[in-house]
Amino acid sequence: MPADTTPPPAPAPLRVPVADSHTHLDMQSGTVEEALAKAASVGVTTVVQVGCDVAGSRWAAETAAAHTAVHAAVALHPNEAPRIVHGDPDGWSRQGARAAGGEAALDEALAEIDRLAALPHVKGVGETGLDHFRTGPEGMAAQERSFRAHIEIAKRHGKALVIHDREAHDDVLRVLKEEGAPERTVFHCYSGDAAMAEVCAEHGYFMSFAGNVTFKNAGHLREALAVAPLELVLVETDAPFLTPAPYRGRPNAPYLIPVTLRAMAEVKGLDEDAMAAAVSANTARAFDY
Ligand SMILES: [Zn+2]
Ligand SMILES: [Zn+2]
Numbered sequence: 001m002p003a004d005t006t007p008p009p010a011p012a013p014l015r016v017p018v019a020d021s022h023t024h025l026d027m028q029s030g031t032v033e034e035a036l037a038k039a040a041s042v043g044v045t046t047v048v049q050v051g052c053d054v055a056g057s058r059w060a061a062e063t064a065a066a067h068t069a070v071h072a073a074v075a076l077h078p079n080e081a082p083r084i085v086h087g088d089p090d091g092w093s094r095q096g097a098r099a100a101g102g103e104a105a106l107d108e109a110l111a112e113i114d115r116l117a118a119l120p121h122v123k124g125v126g127e128t129g130l131d132h133f134r135t136g137p138e139g140m141a142a143q144e145r146s147f148r149a150h151i152e153i154a155k156r157h158g159k160a161l162v163i164h165d166r167e168a169h170d171d172v173l174r175v176l177k178e179e180g181a182p183e184r185t186v187f188h189c190y191s192g193d194a195a196m197a198e199v200c201a202e203h204g205y206f207m208s209f210a211g212n213v214t215f216k217n218a219g220h221l222r223e224a225l226a227v228a229p230l231e232l233v234l235v236e237t238d239a240p241f242l243t244p245a246p247y248r249g250r251p252n253a254p255y256l257i258p259v260t261l262r263a264m265a266e267v268k269g270l271d272e273d274a275m276a277a278a279v280s281a282n283t284a285r286a287f288d289y
Contacts, residue, residue: 008247011258014043016276019283020254022188022236039254052077064121073124074116078131081146082139117157123287125154126162133166151179160184197224208234211244214263
């Protein structure tokens with residue numbers, strides 16, 4: 001059977017407006033205006049648009065400057081840094097296939113992220129971090145060097161650090177400790193267990209939950225959410241990825257935040273208005289807008 005690519009129906013609107021703390025509008029179909037209007041119609045009135053490479057980060061900054069509902073985060077994705085250094089024959093990134101640029105090319109890209117991070121509409125540096133799932137051993141040094149550079153950029157500009165941590169929990173926590181985490185640090189698409197949530201809580205790291213918290217096999221995420229202090233919890237789509245149940249596999253977009261937020265309220269034993277109010281305040285605090 002071919003995959004169902006029709007957009008899921010719009011959920012009932014939230015009564016208390018919230019933010020999608022992490023989305024990729026540039027990877028979704030339709031215009032930015034359409035996505036924002038559809039999201040606002042169900043109470044998702046703010047989005048954080050996240051860049052994954054130089055071109056995407058420039059676009060995020062421009063889009064945030066043009067729309068009051070959009071804030072930007074800028075970075076080289078953890079899988080982007082090794083491609084810049086070692087080359088990318090498959091052309092995964094928006095710049096397409098490219099030859100190995102070495103360390104100098106990474107420095108050049110980081111300098112542009114640094115420049116963008118200074119802009120007023122840019123509220124976060126990320127997504128950065130470590131991805132042991134997609135990047136093999138040959139790319140790890142470049143990935144970690146890029147992560148450390150992003151931490152430094154976030155601290156110098158006083159912006160939130162947005163972390164992508166895929167199968168790299170211990171190493172991400174280690175690098176944060178070695179470098180000293182910025183005042184505001186967000187684990188996007190939180191993927192750790194309850195024990196890690198306690199470590200994050202100790203350090204005051206925000207934990208942003210995505211649609212996968214609704215998946216049947218994601219008991220560890222619900223356990224983590226259950227122990228995470230309410231004041232550190234955010235919600236995100238990471239759209240177009242990670243569409244919440246029961247729409248798994250269909251295209252995700254910010255207007256589906258209420259589906260995930262309601263599942264989170266259930267885990268926390270809160271009514272949806274209280275959950276939305278907490279998440280809304282937390283997101284504004286995390287990104288300082
Ligand atoms: Zn990510
Ligand atoms: Zn992302």
